[in-house]
Amino acid sequence: MSESVPPPDAPSTPGQEPAGVGHGLQGADPQAPQPAASPPTPGDVPRALPGPRPASPPTPGDAAMARAWSTGARAARQAGGRLEVPLAEADVLARAQAARAKMQRLLSSPTPFSGDDGAADPAVARALDALDAGNQPRHLLLERLWSALAASRVIVPVETHALPARTRPAGPTPGGKAPTHPVHTADASRDAATLAVELPDGHIALPVFTSVGAMLAWRADVRPVPVEPRRAAVVAYEHTDQLWVLDPGTRDLRLPRPAVVALAGGEDWVPSWRSTLIQDELTAQLSGLEGVTAVAFAPGQASELRILLRVDASAGRGAVADTLAACQEVLVNPAWGELIDTVELVPLPA
CATH class of the missing domain: 3.30.70.1350 (Cation efflux protein, cytoplasmic domain)
Structure with a gap:
């Protein structure tokens, strides 16, 4: 199925048959006398010259659209003015337009951590300082810390190539080489689960950091990704022993399992x-x-x-x-x- 644009009608001159009448129209009587065309009057609108109708130029910046128009213009020249765009190329054009619209929406939508400078949240920092000072009962300070964490953002580490079990489908790429490195998932918190650490008692915990500095003190070969605490808690619930270790390498603070479970469920933690x-x-x-x-x-x-x-x-x-x-x-x-x-x-x- 294709969309066709016919060429412009041939001009009508005295003593010449109009296009599409007589011998060129199936079912017409070739022996029948043809009426003579009347000469044009001064008020008639001039007809277009014969030949293919030029294609409109492509939209700037749209490579797929340019290819479709180029192919269509070439087909128009070969068909004597009929501009035909096959469905496959029309589909490429539609996909390109949809992808461009999606990218525009993504770029225009605000991100929750666009202004994050990587420093620890002030409320979290105060709760940790109070915990280090030890001037109050530890269990009360843990509750205060949990409340501060739940209302802030945390940082999870992601390796350059996470999730070794997930690889791209086999086969050559457009460049002719088959990729050998693993790929990321769409969720940075899940990628962080590959860096889960083993605690002294044998349990596995998700490493979670309060600042970029604390993360780099642990490992300098990972990149920081700010996430909402609830999302990091859900990943810890699904991929570890439902535990967080806060700032491993410098603080090594284990957040109690019920606190992580409550955070993952969006509930208040009742110790x-x-x-x-x-x-x-x-x-x-x-x-x-x-x-x-x-x-x-x-x-x-x-x-x-x-x-x-x-x-x-x-x-x-x-x-x-x-x-x-x-x-x-x-x-x-x-x-x-x-x-x-x-x-x-x-x-x-x-």
């Missing part, structure tokens, strides 16, 4: 040390064990939550050891993984 729902469920499960007479909770220092257990020691050390083992069995249930990061059991004599 286990002040969550009545978590504490009530733990109390119900632990109090039912033989030898446990009371359960209490407190914020941990090295851990997230400290559980204080009153254990009946009248049956001897063996019975106390069995009671503590039963308590640990309750706590290793994977269902607690997204609610409590780390737990410290503190047995107290009844």
Whole structure:
């Protein structure tokens, strides 16, 4: 299917048949007498000279459009004035116009981090300074830090060629060479998951930085990409052990798993040390064990939550050891993984 533009009509002169009448029209009687054309009057509009109609020039800067018009003009000359553009070339032209329109939309849309200078967010910096000073309880400072992080932006590192498992399709490129390097995904946070770090306890965490300087102190061969904290939390949830390590190499601060999970879900983080729902469920499960007479909770220092257990020691050390083992069995249930990061059991004599 193609679009045709016929050539201009031939001029009508005295004693000559008009174009498309008589012998050139299928079904006409060639023996029938032809009426003589009347001579033109002074008021008639002059007719165009015979020959191909020139094609309009291409739009400047559109290579695909120029190729289509060039091919169409050449076809017009060969066909005696019929300008035909095959569908394949019309499709190329439409794709080029759509791609140009998309690029214009992308360039005109504002980016959320266009003015980012790479420095740490002031609220995050203040929360980290307070955490370093240690003048307040650590668990309260962690909550303050989480709130500052959730309202700011973070920086994730991306290698030059991330995701080694994802490569371009095999086959030569327009330049004649097959690409051998891996490609990025459309999500810089997912690319950062390839740089996940192993913590001392064996867990895998996503490296997240508060500033470009902190990232370069860790590795100088990566490039910084600012992202929204929730997006980085979603990637940590999907591709690591649901953990962040903040400023690895200089600070190595592990953000508790429930804090990352809450951030990924767009929810407020309610730490286990002040969550009545978590504490009530733990109390119900632990109090039912033989030898446990009371359960209490407190914020941990090295851990997230400290559980204080009153254990009946009248049956001897063996019975106390069995009671503590039963308590640990309750706590290793994977269902607690997204609610409590780390737990410290503190047995107290009844």
